[in-house]
Amino acid sequence: MNCLPFFIVILHLTNTQNVDSVWTWTCKNQSCEKVRVQPESKPISLAACKISCDPYGTLWPQPTGRVELGGELVPVDPNNIEINENGNENKLVRAGYRHFQTNLQKLGKGAEDQSGKGAKLIVTVKIEDPSQMQLRLTTNESYSLRVSQSSTGSINADIMAPTYFGGRHGLETLGQLIIYDDILNNLQIPNDVYITDGPVYPYRGVLLDTARNYISVDTIKRTIDGISASKLNTFHWHITDSQSFPYVSRSNPDLSRLGAYSPRDVYTPDDVQDVIEYAHERGVRVLPEFDAPAHVGEGWQDTDFVACFNSQPWGQYCVEPPCGQFDPTKPKLYDALEGIYKDMVRQFNPDIFHMGGDEVSISCWNSTYSIVKWMADRGWGTTEEDFIKLWNHFQTQALERFDKHTKEKLPIIMWTSTLTKKEYVEKYLPKDRYIIQVWTAKNDPEIFELLKKGYRLILSNYDALYLDCGYASWVGEGTNWCTPYKGWQSIYNNSPYIYNNANQFLGAEAALWTEQVDDTAVDNRIWPRAAALGERLWAEPAHTWREAENRMLVHRQRLVNRGIAADALEPRWCLQNENNCPT
């Protein structure tokens, strides 16, 4: 039986008829109350109530600067949008306009017969420095947005931003200000808005593993849609692992020929290019990870570079089947790695690179005769320290080979591991070069050590940010290792601010490891939970999830409306009856 590629297409069909309403919503104490429609009175839709009632409307994430949502709701015509070219458009800006309009068309699908009945919308995006075409950790992603109504009735939406990456956030906000009113069956926008906004953290990521199970390019694109709708900015592509090698390497096509689940389950150079462009236009960095020296296996069968591949019982040599770990003593390994690095640098043009370093097993190396002999020949023993030296031998050479292909020395991310323990980290991983991605539990003392030593960190503590937790075990009975399931509430409440030196955090990342998920459920595993991280990292709000709950329920609907199969969080009754559900 073969796992064939498929696509999930969510068609958003709405009844386009205006309907008799029984219920209406009125704003009381900043929340919308459901009441009976009174004779002769005009019913107000839930969407219309919400955008006017909460001080943050239904924006997600909550803006960090001034938020003035005023005036009145005015119908707008999604088919009458004027893009006000102002001479500094480039390919990116034009793409941003296009995606704004596409999202609006999805929202307005039920409102098409209103065409010509709403105001014209004139959108202007002014980018101060349109030459900044690459998202970097130093990129200014802020923007300001002004919505006003002209004397002729048309709506002007003016966005100003230092870079395109801020400008597109402004367009996202503008899109969120336009609501679909299911009673009047039209689109509406508040006609007096002023917002200034920008993120707290520069790195706001979602990791997707495409090696434990193959994930189609379409699903990857939907993931990027969600990232951009939630003002996250990084798609971390964990593209290979010991189970499969779907990445088609130009320098070594045998890796995917042998290592992909099937000849169809690969990412060709065109696929990769497609994903990178798709993300770039949406303000999203694609961060490639080539995890090494562990987490390798399939694909390398025609080499002698991998130790203990599929050794059994696997529990002795690795954390999940099949085992596999590069043998650092093989000189030709580094030529092969250089080929992959070169391929990736050329394709991704990365501003940061992820070298993995996750879960290296000393027992795997220690059980391999030729490795232990190589070490003995150098007078090394077989203590942890000796194997860390071996690992350093690998990492140093791998990095040298990587550096040959970039113009400048790029920041390198590595997972927390034995190598990042306090006794080794400074010796082997210079803090001006390496960023550490923390995946252990949030109270792990190693995190505090790394902070004390001055490392820059990315927070991916599994006890809040691992989206694969809480399901059944797949190797035995019971639940999987990181049970329980991480609700959006704990993700929302999980902040770098719990640590001193929170400013050493570049940001955080939610991770979906795909041992137990493929195309059929990637959307609902990631969304809307990763959007909770989006608000945490964008706004670092002082409040907890409860204050964000009503907006979150709306944002989930927004994601679904855009074709992302985000999970339902609550009975819809709680959305329609604000604040009646909490204990």
Add this chain to the structure above:
Amino acid sequence: MNCLPFFIVILHLTNTQNVDSVWTWTCKNQSCEKVRVQPESKPISLAACKISCDPYGTLWPQPTGRVELGGELVPVDPNNIEINENGNENKLVRAGYRHFQTNLQKLGKGAEDQSGKGAKLIVTVKIEDPSQMQLRLTTNESYSLRVSQSSTGSINADIMAPTYFGGRHGLETLGQLIIYDDILNNLQIPNDVYITDGPVYPYRGVLLDTARNYISVDTIKRTIDGISASKLNTFHWHITDSQSFPYVSRSNPDLSRLGAYSPRDVYTPDDVQDVIEYAHERGVRVLPEFDAPAHVGEGWQDTDFVACFNSQPWGQYCVEPPCGQFDPTKPKLYDALEGIYKDMVRQFNPDIFHMGGDEVSISCWNSTYSIVKWMADRGWGTTEEDFIKLWNHFQTQALERFDKHTKEKLPIIMWTSTLTKKEYVEKYLPKDRYIIQVWTAKNDPEIFELLKKGYRLILSNYDALYLDCGYASWVGEGTNWCTPYKGWQSIYNNSPYIYNNANQFLGAEAALWTEQVDDTAVDNRIWPRAAALGERLWAEPAHTWREAENRMLVHRQRLVNRGIAADALEPRWCLQNENNCPT
């Protein structure tokens, strides 16, 4: 913001080109081993290996009688199927043939260019008593299947069954015997097969709640597809609850007008008819539940029939918001109920009916002045026993009204509750009339009491069969009440055989309550887990899940192939490398 209906369409696109294979599978000790293709040798696909290697092939559920899977694999042409009419076809049998062909077309999608290259398939289904048009607890669902090859090369598949409901299981088995070979890019079938088969339990159900969140008719139909693919036979439709009333009652259309989440989120009489016919053709009973006296609320706003609707703090009066419970003292309530019962009996023509009886709150009734007064007027106190008398007053009258509309007295299902406790159950719920659906934990002493008293039971113990468990809480923080997530393994191992008097179990049912799920994720919450229950109830195998694991992974692929977004259970590596993943 409005929850608009949408459809998930899974398009199964496959590359139709024959591909160079690097890997082949060979059968060793009843399992398929992945090895390199040798020069000059013909590679064997995983699907081809599996169907020949395991004594049960890749059938799900495992047949219970003789299983002879022999001969050799022969290519068949999905576009050259002859249905051998034998004079006893009726609408149902013709539908069965049609659905068999549709499923084959989906499987053969990648093989279309092979048209004309495989053998002709001649299918004959002989139904001994085609006049048995309704599935009942006494229906004989057995069948026998013979596949052979004629001298002209065509494949004959002959199914014999006492009823259509057995015959369609035979067609399902036949469909599962045909595999898609992704190396040769064609469909193949073993040319010498003899199977006799039939289920152990007569009631094999999946419950879907369509009231906590609205579930589209398309999603309901996909759920029925999965039920029929897994030889389950009951779709239990929990169609209303306190949060919403999507069922359009002919006798009282105000209930859905007021109580549906929106005018679009309803089940019209046509929708209901559509679902019933869809299920019937696939051998599936639609069991309607009208849960009362608790679990009511929305929709009844224009009556005085509901006590403590949306009382706050809800935790004092019910188990989740909004509270709501019929007031048994209102005489006109029973007229309203009779209208709904009449509507449902006419539409569903049920062989069993579910009256709910779930989670009645004594404190709700006790906090309602008019109820307590009514009781006092009759000299009743306010002990538990008194409120049970009140409940009996409700149940007796409700049942009387129900019985007015059926030709014979139908079996009535009720959930375990205070009323089914050992001190009340025999007094109020005669065992020749009532079937008890058990939802408490499997070691609950009440289950043993009910068995001892001789009740017929349906097993839905939440600690194995509740598919909504293990997610986040939705009213507060932490995990939901019935955490952890129930893996397919614990569902598979959960058998009525753990009890004495297991023969009092009519079967079992997996339940998806939808507080935290709607159309975007119903498929992957239910599937493939409910299929594990399918095999348990069909075959009551002596082995545990481990022996079924390889077939389960294939069945999951089968469901996906048919358009059901079933969850992935393991890395695909475990499917391709049998028995290398277990601890």
